[in-house]
Amino acid sequence: MSNEEKSYQKTNINWFPGHMAKALRQIKEKIDLVDIVLELVDSRAPLASSNPVLQDLIKNKYYLRIFTKVDLADNNCTNEYKKYLKKHNIPAVFVDLNKNDAYKIILNQVQLITKQIFEKDIKKGLKPRTIRAMVVGIPNVGKSTLINTLSKRKSAAVGNRPGFTKAQQWIRCKDIDLLDTPGVLWPNLTENQNGVKLALIGSIKEEILPSLELANIAIEFLNRNYKDLLMNRYNIAYNGDFNEYIETFATIRGHLYPDGKKNIERSANAILNDFKNGLIGKISLERCEVDGWF
Numbered sequence: 001m002s003n004e005e006k007s008y009q010k011t012n013i014n015w016f017p018g019h020m021a022k023a024l025r026q027i028k029e030k031i032d033l034v035d036i037v038l039e040l041v042d043s044r045a046p047l048a049s050s051n052p053v054l055q056d057l058i059k060n061k062y063y064l065r066i067f068t069k070v071d072l073a074d075n076n077c078t079n080e081y082k083k084y085l086k087k088h089n090i091p092a093v094f095v096d097l098n099k100n101d102a103y104k105i106i107l108n109q110v111q112l113i114t115k116q117i118f119e120k121d122i123k124k125g126l127k128p129r130t131i132r133a134m135v136v137g138i139p140n141v142g143k144s145t146l147i148n149t150l151s152k153r154k155s156a157a158v159g160n161r162p163g164f165t166k167a168q169q170w171i172r173c174k175d176i177d178l179l180d181t182p183g184v185l186w187p188n189l190t191e192n193q194n195g196v197k198l199a200l201i202g203s204i205k206e207e208i209l210p211s212l213e214l215a216n217i218a219i220e221f222l223n224r225n226y227k228d229l230l231m232n233r234y235n236i237a238y239n240g241d242f243n244e245y246i247e248t249f250a251t252i253r254g255h256l257y258p259d260g261k262k263n264i265e266r267s268a269n270a271i272l273n274d275f276k277n278g279l280i281g282k283i284s285l286e287r288c289e290v291d292g293w294f
């Protein structure tokens, strides 16, 4: 373990688990090979899904934050983030990775940010080499989707490129080369109910809380902030009593055990799946510079 990791473990963080240390070590080992780090965060909870120590590690590297799943997030919240980032000159893009234009948006921004690296070559009339990037992020934010789609857009002839001794490490795409192992980071679970939010968006296993408790939190949050969406989806009035709500839900859905008893566990999971997959509507769990929303 490096001194840096040790100091992270000592000073910063008691939530810092071993696999996080490993991911950061891998990133550190490879960071010099790339021009830019692409960190994917979930637009529905961009703070909870970003990595708090990544910034320290990548210090002088070019860096782009990619807000994925913007199609699932609340447009009002997304616009607040956009405004904030613009005001503070922080490079970021907001994309639905299932849409084709996402890749153009990302590549354009990457080229813009890394332009300086290649300015000398361009001035000399040389063809600049391909940009090299590293994709990092917590589970389920879209790393594989991004990498798979970019690599499918590969141009037919990718020539031998000098400087790649270990060619197999790289996924060569049309306008960008990606390191083939995405850095899977571990989020900070203890602050600001991050763990609960990340369970709700599907980035960590729900076992952080029993599904009934998690569904209870989801319903109360939705009732507070997205009452109409909640009502539209299930058509059950929420009067503040979750047990009553989930029992009604189980009855309507026919979630029953063979003996006729209500299977409210199944109902809770149905709600959590709907939430995770965006079926209740465009919902954000965090707002920019607004506390107490979740």
Ligand SMILES: Nc1nc2c(ncn2[C@@H]2O[C@H](COP(=O)(O)OP(=O)(O)O)[C@@H](O)[C@H]2O)c(=O)[nH]1
Residues within 6 Å of the ligand: 068, 069, 070, 071, 072, 095, 096, 097, 098, 137, 138, 139, 140, 141, 142, 143, 144, 145, 146
């Ligand atoms: N709606 C939506 N779904 C996405 C988006 N990006 C990824 N997904 C889905 O999210 C899930 C996790 O994506 P994946 O690429 O496996 O995430 P990884 O764990 O970071 O590699 C998959 O079902 C993707 O289809 C997006 O921008 N919008």
Ligand SMILES: [Mg+2]
Residues within 6 Å of the ligand: 143, 144, 145
């Ligand atoms: Mg993956």
